[in-house]
Amino acid sequence: MPTDSPPLKDGDLLAAVDLGSNSFHMVVARYVLGQLRIVDRIKETVRLAEGLDGRGGLDPAVMPRALDCLARFGQRLRTIPPRRVRAIATNTVRQLANPQAFLMPAETALGHGIEVVAGREEARLIYLGVAHGNPPEPGKRRLVMDIGGGSTEFIIGEGLDAIERESLQMGCIATTRRFFADGKLTRKRWKEARTEITAEFQQFASAYRQRGWHDAMGSSGTIKEICDISVKMKLTKVSITDASLSVIREKLLEFETLDAIRLPGLSAERRPIIAGGLLVLDAAFTELGIERMYVSDHAMREGVLYDLIGRDREADPREDSIRALCDRYGVDAAQAARVEATALSLFDQAEAAWNLDADNRRQLAWAARIHEIGLAIAHSQYHQHGAYLVEHSDIAGFSRTEQQTLAALVRNQRRGFHLPSFDKLPDRLVANVLRCALLLRLAVLMHRSHDSDPLPVVELDVDGDELLLRLPRRWLEGHPLTRLDLEGEREQLAEIGRRLVLKAI
Template sequence: MDALARAGTLTSPLRDGDMLAAIDLGSNSFHMVVASYTLGQLRIVDRLRETVRLAEGLDGKGGLSADVRQRALTCLARFGQRIREIPPHRVRALATNTVRLLASPQSFLVPAETALGHGIEVISGREEARLIYLGVAHAQRPRPGSLRLVIDIGGGSTECIIGRGFQAVERESLQVGCIATTRRFFGNGRLSRRKWSEAVIEVGAEFQQFANTYRALGWNEAIGASGTNKAIGEICAAMKLTKGAVTAEALPQVRERLLRAGHIDDIDLPGLSADRRSIIAGGIVVLEAAFAAFGLVRMAVSKAAMREGVLYDMLGRGGEHDPREASILALTQRYGIDVAQAARVETTAIRLFEQVAPAWRLDHDDLLMLAWAARLHEVGLAIAHSQYQVHGAYVIEHSDIAGFSRQEQQFLAALVRTHRRRIHKSAFDALPDRLLDAARRSAALLRIAALLHRARDADEIPRLELEADGMRLTLRLERRWLEMRPLLRADLESEPTAIAALGIQFEIAVD
């Protein structure tokens, strides 16, 4: 960690007046929040929201219709104009359920990133849940020691979280949302009691998978987040059933008023905006199922959601409380990683990084990924020694790791997968083009560091100089030190052939 702290000078901490932006590519709406970092706090200076209905464009094969795709790109281009003066490392754009369901996400993400002018990360449902809870917790400060249940009904998924303070304790994500549920049960537009009952039972079965666990843990208050819950709360208030909360008494009355319409086009709920009329039925079904599964009596409604959570998460990433650090530590403990060996490899990898970062244009984010990959490079040993780099890569890519996007996990997995043995051509296939150069170069640094410590020797390397000239690397070592390690010398002699698969020419010089 000392070496990592020294290398932290490669980036600049947040300064007073810095601008940050969070973009949420939801299944129903795209949101952007722009904030100023002022006196150690975030001050919202702008909000943009557009109803894109990305989930409406999904077909049964994981494709996205041309008209919805264009609608999304047009929206992102407008967002991009607003934040074109904000540095890329102060912007986070996150895609959620609909993009997770695409058969070929890159076919959408590449033009989407071009339109926005910034990279877009895809996050898992549980990571989405963590960020939602973080946003709600900062908007409505929790009471010390109390537990709260947060439910967020999106267009394509619903997230349920129990948290304490600012930390999520339990996180779940279900494939039910207002758009998806409306299309599934009321696709022809007709509203009937029979179909409604069927919908509530089927959606309720999804909640039952974890409802008992949640109820056993308990909570002191329930809060709904995002547009669907806010819309239902506004309907309850307009019908004079509550002052904005949703209750077990009010919800059936809202449902009865909706069912009397008979058809989605004829829904006339007071307080309901026109752009939500076509999807509100599915949202009410999901919330009614949640009330039944959790035995809820009352649910307050929060104005905050994932986008605010992303902003506060960026504060942590830019300071001493990066949530990813805790996740890496948890993985090292869970899989019994040899922390002494991992630290040796990490320290050497960082030493190498510091020497080539300017020439290779590697930044602080690349440094973090290299350091974390070094800590986790032996995680696969918990499964088997043979091909442990393959096992380790699988664990990293397919685990729910709090704080990490899918691309970040794929980046880490690629480094772990290629840190030893032959480098397969497909090792970097999952990564977007914008990350390929950094990934391949970081992989080379991790390979060299792991190789230098293959003997698990605690002795310091007396001379360690690495020079980058284009795609050529030259490693300089002390001759006497190397001659005392014939196995290492033999490994180094064969490494140029292996590392060439990364598109890098590797040379060793001794003197």
């Protein structure tokens, strides 16, 4: 199987699927002259966040409507190559104690893998979509806000680059359930809710105000609907202002229950959750000092499409993030390059027999470059320290799934295998990630001495769970420590049902 995917060409279709906490979205676009032309959009209100029980569980009653929606999306995606489709899950799936219990049937229904992204990565993708759809003025910063069902993202960016990113657990569904769970609406309850919400802004509001921005833009269905209300009430023409928001809030508080709310421009679909969304937006205007906010039709799903183009054009943000990790933790660049070269040489020899792909090759290369970042903490157990840093750092461009893959590779580069690190991965990825870990282990082992002298030709044949490694006899005799390490590696592999055969030639 070739490791390189064919580059994008005019006429190719790309698709992004956004499994939001309130709605699932799909957008299909055609790549034409370096740009995207949207050819199809589908949105379904699923209200996934309504199924959260507060203990990391998901109400089984929510599953059928989620899976039915994904099956319909899957039908539309059937003719698009998998490498051109990216499906992203956000806050609700992030909160699940066992996300795989949802993701496995969801991936089956959709027919594609689904990645879970952290809040700040979600924020980056939101900004990317808005910035492409509504380019900011050159040299001027913009604030972008997106109120989802379970979380709200705040981004300050310039051009196409996100400078500041924050994600708070205060979406329209989550906030409505938190403060108005019984459906009752009172001024006293609103005031108490505002006090709690305001406290959560303290962690970043001051820094955002100091950074400053030229204009503010909202990108979510909730903000669009509040803008529609403002326009229908003849408070504004194309935006939301602090004054119009105040009028809408006062009008809302005239109703005693959520079901009774009737506002011009408010849809029946949004009515049950508008109170929570308005509460968040109202607090944001006050705490961030927003005077006017315009609305964008673009959001995370468009950002995912442009991210796919960036990866195809070798403008992959993940490459910059890996370089940043290496710089931050003082990685020995020469040693990392040696390990990477050997790991990729082994990969190329095992690729066909193990059915490895381009994503596996990239992950192996990145893991080789950062395999020693744990040394910045301590030499003892540095592979464990490195895996923790990789899994829990904010790494732009990487989904949680991708970070957990990298963490599993770094964690298993030496010593005994830590199989629980593979349990965090989707089943569809485990076999190949484990195989890449075997290759990384061999590369790290053969460069243990940090010797700058080049290795001899290393030959590798793989057949299922068996690895046959061939090295020159004279070189092995001159490197007794490496030979001893290889014999020890044979024992480590045997413990997980793999067989390593070392042959001197």
